[in-house]
Amino acid sequence: MNQRVHYLGRHNPEITLGQKIWQLNWGMMLLICLIAAIGLGMLYSAANGNFDPWASKQAIRFGVGFVVMLVVALVDIRIWFRFSYLFYIGALLLLVGVEVMGSIGMGAQRWIDLKFIQLQPSELMKVAIIFALARYFHGVSQEDIGRVTFLFIPLVMVLAPSVLVLRQPDLGTTGMLVMASGAVFFCAGVRLWKFAVVLAAGLAAIPIGWQFLHSYQKNRVLIFLNPEQDPLGTGYHIHQSKIAFGSGGVFGKGFLQGSQSHLNFLPEKQTDFIFTMLAEEFGMVGGLVLLGLYILLMVYGLAISLRSRNQFGRLLAIGLTFNLFLYVFINIAMIMGLVPVVGVPLPLISYGGTVMLTVMMGLGLVMSVWLHRDIKISRHGVHDE
Amino acid sequence: MPMVHEDQDRHKGFTRRVLMLTCGKAALLSALVARMYYLQVVEAEKYKTLAEDNRVNLRLLPPRRGKILDRFGQELANNQQNFRVVVVREQTPDLVATLDALSKLIKLSEHDYKRILRDVKRKRAFVPVTVKDNLSWNQVSSIEVNSADLPGASIEVGETRFYPYGADFSHILGYVAAVSEKELTGDPLLELPGFRIGKSGVEKYHDNDMRGQAGTSEFEVNAYGRVIRELARNEGGSGREMILTVDAGLQTFVQQRLMSEQSAASVVIDIKTGDVLAMGSVPSYDPSAFNLGLSSKQWNKLINNQFTPLTNKAIAGTYAPGSTFKMIVALAAMKEGIGATSHTAFCPGFMKLGNARFHCWKRGGHGHVNMIEGLQHSCDVYFYDVSRRIGVDKIAEMANKLGLGNRVNIDLPGERSGVIPTKAWKLANIGEPWQGGETLITSIGQGFVLTTPLQLAVMVSRIASGGKKVIPRITRGYRENGKAIAYEQKEFEDLGIPQEHMRMIYQGMDAVSNNPRGTAYKYRIREEGWELAGKTGTAQVRRITLAERQAGIFKNEDLPWRRRDHGLFVAYAPVDNPRYACAVVVEHGGGSKSAAPIARDILRETQRRDPARTSAISFDAKVDVNNASGDS
Incomplete structure (x- = not known):
């Protein structure tokens, strides 16, 4: 093996592109393709057995996303390490951008129209924040993590985008940003009592935060707490979703046979409520199969993070895996009435461009961690030995 | 510190934390699976039902309302296609x-x-x-x-009730109209838009029979209520066709003949069967107007009309029977042993009772009269005399026997009972004891006595049938699924009046019409074999004051309509072998001379058509009327 000294660290084994491709995690890619195929099938069904308007577009996006994933996976992790703050700052600027565009009178927006895709900076931020935190905690020694002063910078890194996203207002994404960041903090070794303090402070802040919620958001929370109070109004979505879900039974009504979905009782069936449709048409069996595939994917992410020999890679992989978990859990819990309807899509399945792109990017990064698992990166980003 | 060692420490800590995190994740995912199990296994049946409820809409199909036929099968009420233009x-x-x-x-x-x-x-x-x-x-x-x-515009076809005879049958048939709030019973059929139910007459009385069974149609609908496809259809059953006793031709004649007066009613009965062959009430109204929806202007015009076109006067108009009541008094007197020919009374034109004078309609008086002459001349004093001897309660007993004072329970809604006073009745209803003079007033069918034209026709039927308890009816049966079912009729029971008493009454009524000195000789039927026997009646609606009597002003024509006397005439025909009974009341007609010619014309036409002996719809089976009718 050609032992060249890399500027980020010595004694790192250099691998060629060919070897990388050979070592790509094919099992993981198969899982991703399986999940995406299920998604395309459900979008086909959502359009009453048509590829248009959703399945065909989504297939193209998946193709593009797949290429992006591969490219991201093959890029050396040290380059990602170098650009992680830049990436974070870029995403933050885009967030500020939509905020400013909203306030100068173009109407409240969550996306930037790039013609071929409506880019949602908040979705990008879900990846960028993990990047930034992973890089930060990579450079902090175990003793330093114990010190409160070292937590100040990463807290600001989390709070800045969170506040911006909350102002959009997007409760679901804010929650995901905070929780995924929390997971990185947790795995980086931040003391447990500090989480307790933050949690207590957060609970205390709920009555204050309630004031800042929009009326429709308050409604959603109230409906969640008491769904029967308004079965035809705001509670209609979740009520119909539960009917569709429950009526699927163990084996479901069959592909293209979901009466709730096809007769339009089920709202947003191509986006947030697509899992409901799957559960109606394929029953509990279908739901468990998809859930199983997701769990397998997460197990891959977990294994990769444990296998990595650098803290950056470990935190990156675990953070992104946790992100995936949050998507899946919040979405499915939401459509089953376990948590309020907050607008979190099901990754790789729900119709939507940005989410597909960021999820594929995240998976690509996890693969990159895998491919570069044996590369060591020094704490300060430069070789010091 | 070497980097390798430091990283190993970090890796250890990291692994521990990751394990903790993974346990948390596993717990949350287990919650998801538990929830899935709860929704899709435990609660699955409930949600399956809810999903079906969402998907399937049940729609009622209105049944076809049964037709109404006359005794010969003429359609009196049917359903016509009704075209409407709709926009989508x-x-x-x-x-x-x-x-x-x-x-x-x-x-x-x-x-x-x-x-x-x-x-x-x-x-x-x-x-x-x-x-x-x-x-x-x-x-x-x-x-x-x-x-x-x-x-976006298109033609749709529906059905509406149609009455080919229009106003001539409106009092018998009634009409249908939209269901009002009060009439809702919870039956979803009644809540169908455009559904009509019977509001009066046969349409109301047999509404349930004619309504039929609603069909159902199951539709699959989407969330917006748009029909995707029909899943199942059950056509339901159309309602029964009611077969009436009425002869449409005779009914038309009666109604037209009555229209010579402003306000009048008449009933023709087949005395053998109790079949009501015609029942006229004038003025009338157009029954389809209600179906199409009346304007408030039209409604007010009907309501405020002093001739009450909406009332079926034949069953709901109550009138003092006047002298037509005298047969009752005569029969009651004979029952109490007063001989029809042996007992006479002297009529000087009035009778004194205490200080009061009770006048005969004839100023000069009739001299000595017996019962038959009393009927023939309608001598009031004769009946004053006998009534004083037998008392009001004996008269009331006979009146009740012959069908007065109580509803005769014809199968039509809105029948009234009238009044036959007794001593007890006055004490109970007015709170005063009976006065002797009131017996005299009662004996000439005035005072408290009130009867309906139908009751008078029933009275004549019971007399002419030789004392049978004739019960009138207007429905003979119905037709369902092509089978005609007759309402079973029991033989009329005998009222127990001796035939020799009846013969006296026949003689008296015969004399009224066919004796040149009878009160209705002028209005006899001349055709041989069709002669009628009748009794005139004039009912005062006010007291003639002494001043008027002395001034000689009691010509009815000089008075306003409301204060004129009612004219009545009851009759049966043919005189030798009675078959048809008829009663005519002309409201404020000014006396019996208004009613008698109408009764004569009706009975002549009845015998010319002879509906009782013309073959009518024949029946396949019989059914007890009490079990057959929907809302009796």
């Missing part, structure tokens, strides 16, 4: 333009426009909204021809 909002690019184009073909008022636009706004885009109902055939064809210029 989502099928027209410009609703107002379509309406404008329509209004060139059919007249649409400002009011129509408002209503249509309001309905369209309320309903979903694919629901048809009625633009105009009851289109003529010409209007339908002109809309069809111009359909290219009328996007």
Whole structure:
């Protein structure tokens, strides 16, 4: 093996592109393709057995996303390490951008129209924040993590985008940003009592935060707490979703046979409520199969993070895996009435461009961690030995 | 510190934390699976039902209302196709333009426009909204021809009740109209838009029979209520066809004949069967007007008409029977042993009772009269005399026996009972003891006595049948699934009146019409074999004051309509072998001379047509009327 000294660290084994491709995690890619195929099938069904308007577009996006994933996976992790703050700052600027565009009178927006895709900076931020935190905690020694002063910078890194996203207002994404960041903090070794303090402070802040919620958001929370109070109004979505879900039974009504979905009782069936449709048409069996595939994917992410020999890679992989978990859990819990309807899509399945792109990017990064698992990166980003 | 060691430490800590995190994740995912199990296994049946409820809409199909036929099968009420033009909002690019184009073909008022636009706004885009109902055939064809210029407009066919005889039958048949709030019983059929129920007459009495069973149609609908497809259909059953006792031809004649007066009623009964062959009440109204919807102006006109066109006077008008009541008094007297020919009374033109004078209608008096002469001349004093001897309660007993004072329970709604006073009745209802003079007043059918024309016809039927308890009816049976079912009739029981008493009454009534000195000789039937026997009656609606009597002003023609006497005539025919009984009441007709010619013409026409002996609808089976009728 050609032992060249890399500027980020010595004694790192250099691998060629060919070897990388050979070592790509094919099992993981198969899982991703399986999940995406299920998604395309459900979008086909959502359009009453048509590829248009959703399945065909989504297939193209998946193709593009797949290429992006591969490219991201093959890029050396040290380059990602170098650009992680830049990436974070870029995403933050885009967030500020939509905020400013909203306030100068173009109407409240969550996306930037790039013609071929409506880019949602908040979705990008879900990846960028993990990047930034992973890089930060990579450079902090175990003793330093114990010190409160070292937590100040990463807290600001989390709070800045969170506040911006909350102002959009997007409760679901804010929650995901905070929780995924929390997971990185947790795995980086931040003391447990500090989480307790933050949690207590957060609970205390709920009555204050309630004031800042929009009326429709308050409604959603109230409906969640008491769904029967308004079965035809705001509670209609979740009520119909539960009917569709429950009526699927163990084996479901069959592909293209979901009466709730096809007769339009089920709202947003191509986006947030697509899992409901799957559960109606394929029953509990279908739901468990998809859930199983997701769990397998997460197990891959977990294994990769444990296998990595650098803290950056470990935190990156675990953070992104946790992100995936949050998507899946919040979405499915939401459509089953376990948590309020907050607008979190099901990754790789729900119709939507940005989410597909960021999820594929995240998976690509996890693969990159895998491919570069044996590369060591020094704490300060430069070789010091 | 070497980097390798430091990283190993970090890795250890990391692994521990990751394990903790993974446990948390596993717990949350287990919660998801538990929830899935709860929804899709434990609660699955409940949600399956809810999903079916969402998907399937049950719609009632209104059944076809049963027709009404006369005794010979003539249709008196049927259902006619009714064309209406509807618009569907989502099928027209410009609703107002379509309406404008329509209004060139059919007249649409400002009011129509408002209503249509309001309905369209309320309903979903694919629901048809009625633009105009009851289109003529010409209007339908002109809309069809111009359909290219009328996007969104189309013709729909429905059914409406139609009455071929119009106003001639409205009091018997009644009418149908939209269900009112009060009439809702929870039966979903009644809540169908456009559903009609019977509001009076046969339509009301046999409403349940004629209504039929509603069909159902199961539709699959989407979340917006649009029908995707029909899943199942059950046509239901049409209602029963009611077969009446009435002869449509005779009914038309009676109604037309009564129209020579402003307000009158008449009933013709077959005394052998109790079949009501005709039942007239004038003025009448157009029954289809109610079906199409009355304007408040039309309604007020009907309500405020002093001749009460909405009341079926034959069963709901109560009148003092006047001298037609004298047969009752005569029969009661004979029962108490007063001989028809042996007992006479002297009539000087009045009778004194205490200080009061009770006048005979004839100023000079009739001299000595017996019962038959008393009937023939309608001598009031004779009946004063006998009634004083037997008392009011004996008279009331006989009156009740012959069908007065109580409802005769004909199968029509709204029948009234009238009044036959007794001593106890007065004490109970007025709170005063009976006065002797009131017995005299009662004996000439005045005072408290009130009867309906139907009761008078029943009275004559019971007399003419030789004392049988004739019970009138207006429905013979019904036809269902092609089978005609008769309402079973029991033989009329005998009232126990001796035939020699009856013969006295026959003689008296015969003399009224066929003796040159009888009160109705002028109005006899001349055709041999068709002669009638009758009794005149004049009912005062006010007391003739002494001053008027002395001034000689009691000519009815000089008085306003409301204060004129009622004219009555009861009769049976033919005199030798009675078959038909008839009663005529002319409200404020000024005396019996208004009623007698009408009764004569009706009985002549009845015998000419002879409906009782003409073959009518024959029946396949019999059924007890009490078990057959829907709301008796």
